[in-house]
Ligand SMILES: Nc1ncnc2c1ncn2[C@@H]1O[C@H](COP(=O)(O)OP(=O)(O)O)[C@@H](O)[C@H]1O
């Protein structure tokens with residue numbers, strides 16, 4: 001029995017359907033990310049779980065109980081907002097205590113819990129400061145503590161890091177995940193940042209246009225994208241057009257050079273054009289090595305990015321980008337230089353057929 | 357979270373009624389001058405009254421003078437305080453708020469003591485002097501609004517960059533102020549000006565105590581002696597106020613819309 | 618380096634004296650038309666006609682008429698400010714958070730801008746035509762409901778009538794001040810408090826009201842001062858029959874009654890003290906309640 005279930009959840013604003021019947025089951029203690037481009041309905045879904053929006057149809061169950069019609073203040077959910085949303089008129093301690101005060105806990109219990117929470121977020125000495133005296137990262141940690149203080153059944157976070165600097169974003173990412181693990185709290189994390197989703201989640205729910213495109217572990221989502229959308233949205237992708245030579249043995253032709261894939265070609269027949277995808281990190285240049293695919297082309301562009309060098313190689317119509325490490329003792333390749341790009345049979349992702 | 361919206365609606369409707377009923381009643385009353393029929397007779401009488409024309413013109417002239425003096429005093433000050441002397445801001449803001457704290461009748465009483473015929477600067481001795489005093493009194497009344505409008509307007513534009521750009525082209529200070537800054541806060545100055553006009557045009561206390569033939573005392577006189585004309589005058593005054601506010605919206609709104617694009 | 622600095626100093630005239638020069642007209646104006654006149658009155662309150670120091674003027678304030686005038690003025694100002702603040706806040710709340718159509722808001726703001734400036738003599742005329750003995754509403758109430766409000770003790774030329782009249786500019790003024798302040802309440806605060814288990818009432822008591830309270834208090838005091846210093850409406854409505862402090866002072870300046878200018882100064886001093894103290898209290902309360910502000 002899943003801890004949080006969404007059943008054919010639909011939301012319509014006016015005459016525009018924003019969420020098209022979402023089904024989702026989240027296990028107890030699981031960290032699930034909603035990943036998708038902005039406007040795809042992540043926030044709307046989260047707000048329906050929180051109770052700020054009423055679903056047009058469908059049900060939401062938490063711990064086996066139907067909460068679809070409960071008001072937000074009856075759901076026992078913790079939520080962290082993008083803009084911190086700390087109460088400016090209260091000290092940090094009062095902010096964290098808010099949910100407990102509202103629930104009429106004893107002051108001794110409140111004090112203990114506030115102390116515990118401040119230690120959890122590693123800011124034990126800021127209890128009597130005001131929100132404006134804190135940095136953005138600190139405020140967001142306090143917001144997390146405030147949400148967790150009431151021991152919620154579920155923690156919801158809506159792009160909690162997108163207002164912060166890149167550096168703090170990464171450290172806070174790890175901290176949120178550590179706290180979540182320590183408490184074992186079921187968590188839904190909304191983000192449009194694939195790196196965040198990949199690095200933090202137990203499972204990722206990739207959304208597009210109000211629908212779930214794919215639900216899976218970061219490993220599955222990255223390596224086995226089920227749709228073209230997922231493949232292109234998650235990670236950088238080289239997309240190539242190839243013709244099927246023989247669908248049973250997986251032989252394909254790219255710009256008249258033959259390669260072999262280990263993947264299913266899904267009923268395509270000889271002569272069909274397929275979209276293929278290759279991750280930049282799967283590609284290397286240099287000598288042909290046995291058993292793998294080789295494509296020869298010329299170097300189109302070289303971008304020196306510091307620790308990596310991004311190289312663009314053109315075959316004929318198809319172009320791929322790949323990354324090589326910078327080596328101080330060997331100069332990077334030059335434009336116009338002929339090269340061989342190689343990759344394994346497993347590296348090829350077969351996407352749906354391109355629309356012609 | 358669907359909430360019934362009946363409460364807000366009732367509040368708004370009651371509020372609107374409270375605003376509208378006196379206007380409707382006044383208008384209806386103003387049409388009743390001729391027995392038995394509705395007519396604009398009261399308006400005809402009012403507009404035909406030479407005292408109306410004279411007092412209105414007088415007040416309008418004083419109002420415009422007050423606006424000019426106000427702009428000349430407020431714009432350079434707000435500009436300098438924002439750009440060069442931010443530490444003066446608390447003091448200047450305190451001063452501009454004083455007219456909201458000291459009642460107008462107290463101020464004019466102070467003027468009568470300070471500028472009376474036996475004082476060092478006997479402004480009230482001559483008609484021109486008293487007119488000048490009334491103008492300054494109105495500048496004082498409008499100071500909080502004028503300053504706020506201009507200050508907000510200056511905040512909205514980047515006066516530092518504008519100033520430095522003008523300086524780098526070799527402009528002198530007065531030129532910067534009047535050819536660069538003023539046109540850029542035109543909207544703010546205009547809204548301050550219309551607000552001043554609306555406040556000042558029917559002002560009663562100061563004009564009356566300084567014994568000047570302004571519109572406010574004229575209104576009071578008519579009110580004490582006539583039946584239907586006051587209602588007509590109230591409607592006229594309301595239309596003038598509305599026009600001033602409408603003009604503020606028109607200028608301010610147009611500017612905002614353009615900026616948003 | 619030193620050379621360029623010197624050059625800069627030469628090419629750019631030192632701005633300090635010039636900038637100070639720029640605020641001189643303002644300061645001079647403030648002195649001549651605000652500070653000195655008010656100070657002279659306050660000094661005058663402690664002088665006899667010969668210019669000697671005395672407390673007699675202050676003592677002379679202790680007359681039934683004067684005490685009563687102050688009382689009535691304070692009562693009318695407080696009542697109209699309180700009513701205006703309450704109703705104005707309700708309307709501002711309805712406009713800003715009441716889920717009403719968009720167009721209501723700019724309409725209401727424009728109307729408030731006009732109505733808050735529609736004061737003085739014309740406002741008195743309008744209420745005379747509405748609620749005076751022959752006013753439209755009075756007549757309608759009599760003819761439709763058979764209720765003659767004047768028979769029930771209503772009088773436009775009284776405390777209640779004047780308060781009702783003042784509300785016509787007090788309510789819109791409150792709307793103008795409070796609508797932006799209510800807008801300043803972030804949606805996330807309400808949502809954060811709801812998700813933490815708070816009811817709407819708890820949200821207002823613990824979050825929204827404490828945040829709005831300085832604006833509310835400031836608005837109330839502005840409304841109070843607004844009514845306290847007003848005279849034209851009252852004078853046009855009631856002539857000098859209503860004993861409020863502004864009308865008393867007006868008559869005193871005109872030389873109609875007391876024939877004692879120094880007592881007039883004391884009256885004025887009392888008015889400045891009342892508005893000044895209420896503002897001082899406001900600043901003090903605000904500085905206490907706003908430790909959480911930048
Ligand atoms: N209250 C609302 N009224 C109308 N449309 C809305 C409302 N809230 C969200 N939408 C629309 O729903 C879509 C999804 O929005 P949202 O859930 O915020 O996307 P995301 O969080 O993924 O960026 C958007 O097209 C947005 O315009």
Ligand SMILES: [Mg+2]
Nearest residue numbers: 039042043044
């Ligand atoms: Mg969103």
